[in-house]
Amino acid sequence: MSPRLFSLLSVFAVSCSALAQQVTLPLPRLLTIMPMGGQAGQNVEVTITGENIEDVTELTFSTPKITAKPVAGATNKFTVSITADAPVGVYDARVISRLGVSSTRAFSVNKLPEVVRAKANNTLETALPLAVGSICNATMTKRAVDFYSFQGVKGQPVAIDCAAVGIDSRLTPVLILADGKGADLKVNRTGGMIDFTPPADGTYIIKVSDLTYQGGERHFYRLALQKGPAEPQPQTQMVSAMSWPPDGLAATAAAKETEPNNKEAQKIALPADISGAFFPAADVDTYEFAAKKGETWWVEVASERLGLNTDPFVLVQQVKDGKFTDVAELYDIAPPMKVTSNGYSYDGPPYDAGSPDVLGKFEVKEDGTYRLQVRDLFGGTRTDPHNIYRLIVRQAAPDFSLAAWAVHMTLRNGDRASLSKPMALRQGDARAFEVVVQRRDGFDGEIEISMEGLPQGVSATGLKIAKGKTYGHLILTADEKAPRGFSLAKITGKAVIGGKEVVRPVRLASMEWPVKDAKGEIPAPRLVADIPVSITDSEQAPLTISTAEDKVFEAKAGETLKIPLKLTWRNEFNGTSIKVKAYGEGFSAIKEFDIPMKAATHELALNLAELKIAPGDYTFALQSLGICKYRYNPAAVPLAEAEQKQAEAALASAAAEAKKIAATDAEAAKKAAEKQKQAEAAMTAATSKMKSISTAANPTDTVEILISQPIRVSVKPAAVTTAAK
CATH class of the missing domain: 2.60.120.380 (Jelly Rolls)
Known part of the structure; x- marks a missing residue:
């Protein structure tokens, strides 16, 4: 999180610790895919789970060699097709839903045949047999050990590898190789590979567990049993990899x-x-x-x-x-x-x-x-x-490499909003991204940040990384009337090195999981494969801050520049004002100021002499934080009500029919009773759905980072007076 934003967030420490609040507006998040990979040249049926992903229309991947089609008549099930020439590797999967593109989840491709564990195997007697040269997809059983068996051949080496951390799993795997009676032979507690050459023909056992015996759907793994020697399974890249290779x-x-x-x-x-x-x-x-x-x-x-x-x-x-x-x-x-x-x-x-x-x-x-x-x-x-x-x-060989991530929220009460933040924008939204640079071999020049390939109605403005500095910002903005859309964008950094213009890509990073309280689990960030961006027309941002005119504001060095702001409030906010500071080289020193709640306009006065702004062209953005009343998908409430009424009518009809024929025809009565039972189940489901949707649609206090649209300023040299001459 930006150090400057921290001071704003600390103001809310008392209120946030005293009240149960939602942190950041809901964004679509893909949580699991099972199985979490497949064999090249094959089709595999997967089931997905997630948060805020109702009305899913697509499951897409970071390569055209993997495609997916919904399974007819099923919810959140897809048939994934992998081309025969798809390279072995880890790719990113994401869904398109009502709120736009989701966060990513790793999906692995290998050349080996794959199986999915279908039933519990938590004892030596229920060990699942595996063929040498195969991969098993499974979810770790909580407070248990998963057992597998294979037939070893004397003198023929095998390699056993449990992919977990490198494929977005929360599992910290412990891998044990045992003999046929379960006696341990080799142990690996660091997530690496076990290389083993059987001393004799026979049955051998593989035990898999979590280091602290955790389990559940987020603790998945891919167990590979290969002929040795073999390479470890591919994995996602850590954020540190942004600086490699040159x-x-x-x-x-x-x-x-x-x-x-x-x-x-x-x-x-x-x-x-x-x-x-x-x-x-x-x-x-x-x-x-x-x-x-x-x-x-x-x-x-x-x-x-x-x-x-x-x-x-x-x-x-x-x-x-x-x-x-x-x-x-x-x-x-x-x-x-x-x-x-x-x-x-x-x-x-x-x-x-x-x-x-x-x-x-x-x-x-x-x-x-x-x-x-x-x-x-x-x-x-x-x-x-x-x-x-x-x-x-x-x-x-002076050069640089770049990475970016959405600004995250940290509150003093220990509740870190280390949430995966897909570039899923609402109409009128603005999102801030920190862009960091690793400078190589003495390069210290300024870097211009830009972004292209955005959906219609979405724009991006880079706040440059100044000479010798280590980070800058990128502001992503959506028009309040932008149509629903999706695209794969590209972020780049441009600098001059040795008199030549150099352009380098910016890698995007995100959290693997929506960690809402880091007291219980430590956030895990990684690089993502590409840069998907979406805009939804189903919701609008709670507040849009922009200049009253879309222009470059000019002033001379040393003067006071007054910039009229326009504020569009769409949600109710707590408090009487919001506290505002700034991003952007030169203007980050703007003193914190208040904007009254519900003010339609505000004048921003910039003392260029006090800020020591030299002549030049600048772009900056304002930043704040507010607690707004947010309603999740209220448009779904009348639809759920209609569905509940329809189920209620169907139940009444089925009950009347069952009562009518109860004493006339035993066989018909039996069928009518079954129909009534099905109608009762449908009614229960519709009632539960209505309750869930209505509860979500109730106003909830939500702490949100508020970013303005970019503000452009041109500072001209001060006029030279006669005395100065």
Whole structure:
């Protein structure tokens, strides 16, 4: 969350802790897909669950090689078709519903045959048999262990992998390999792979459980049993991966590490691009090279950003007269923004675009021989050949990479609204996104942010990332009369490096789950595959703040600029006013001010001298927070009432018919009684639905982040007086 917004939110601490309130307006969220993957070239029937996803019309994916059609006569069921040439990987699924596009959920594609566990297998006797070379989709049983069996062949290695965290699951898997009697042979509690070569033909057991024995529909997993050796199943990317790879990097390294290179260094020449592995345990890979005085070399190591639980460290030493002198120690890539200290407190956003990987430099003070050591600070006892790394040593190649996420809300009472925030806009809506930059090899220039490919009636304005700064903002705005629509958009950042214009993509990040109270669970963010944007015409934003005129407001440096604002209130709000501050370089220093509740207009006075605004063109936006009365889908209430009345009439008719023929024809009476029973069930369902819809439609206090439409200002140089001349 923006540090500036935090001060606004803290004002509401007392009221929010005292009252039960909804945090942020409801947005459509896809929660589960079962099964959560399929085999390339096959069709699979899936069932979805979600929040605020009534009236679902489509299930779409982040690749055209996966399509879906609704199952006739079924609710929230789809037949998913995967083309034979669909690459193995994890893709994003989302639905289009009344409120627009939902948050995403991972959907995996593999080449192996797949099965879905259909019944409980929580004992050795009920172990589900698996074929070597297959994947099983399942949901973890709470307070239990799931058992699987397979037939091992002496000397033929197998690889067992339980995908969970990397496919959006809340499961922290514990994987155990046992003999046919259930006695443990190998255990993995870190979510990695178990490689095993059977010492004899026979039955072997796989046990799967959660680290704390949690379970339920959000604790799903894909258990892969493959012929060894094998690669782990693909997974989603963490936010830290936004800075990898550098632009133009080859898909594979030019060289490989050559073991043993712990004590006897591997000779290399700079620049270098090397692939290696932190294997075996306590591995220290050493590379030796010649360098000349005055050279500056940048070192980058990617491992954690490849999705691995590693913490690389680089030590550079000079070799002289048989002695080693430390030149540089290179550690983590710092996050662009101060992040929350423990994942759930209110002292920063839960998005961390930093990484335990390495990006740093060393300077050569004299000609000679040098060596570079790479090690994993977590690797002292781990022997896992899958913990690989990519080492690059290069001369400066200034560049940058970008990521964005919707601004989230944090309240002092500990209730963090770390909710997945799809770009599902209401008419008249405005949404703020933080855009962070990882600067590479000394680049510190300003970056212009832009967005294109938006639905009709939706626009985007980038508030630039200033020279030397680590983040800026993007404001997404929907017209109050925008038609319902959906598109895949693109966000980019543009800068000038070495006299040339450079354009880089902006990766979008989101929360995996709608964590409403982080005291119970820590938020888990990740990168999403693309940027879906929608606009709904079924609801409008509770408040729209814009300028009274759509123009660029001009003033001279040092003057006071007055900007008339227009406010359109559509919901009732608590309190007598809203407190307002600003996003945007230069204007973020605007002192907090009040706008009276229900004011149709307001004059914003900007003291350009006090703000120290230099001549130039600027764009900024106002930000606030309010507690509005929100009604969820009130249009559904009369429809539910009509359905209830129809069910009531059908029940009355069925009851009358049953009573009429009860004593005349036994067989007919039996059928009439059954018809009445069905009508009673329909009536119960209609009544329950009516109650649920009516309750949701009741006004609910909802805390919402309020963003204005962008405000454009042009500051001209101050007039030169005669005395000044």
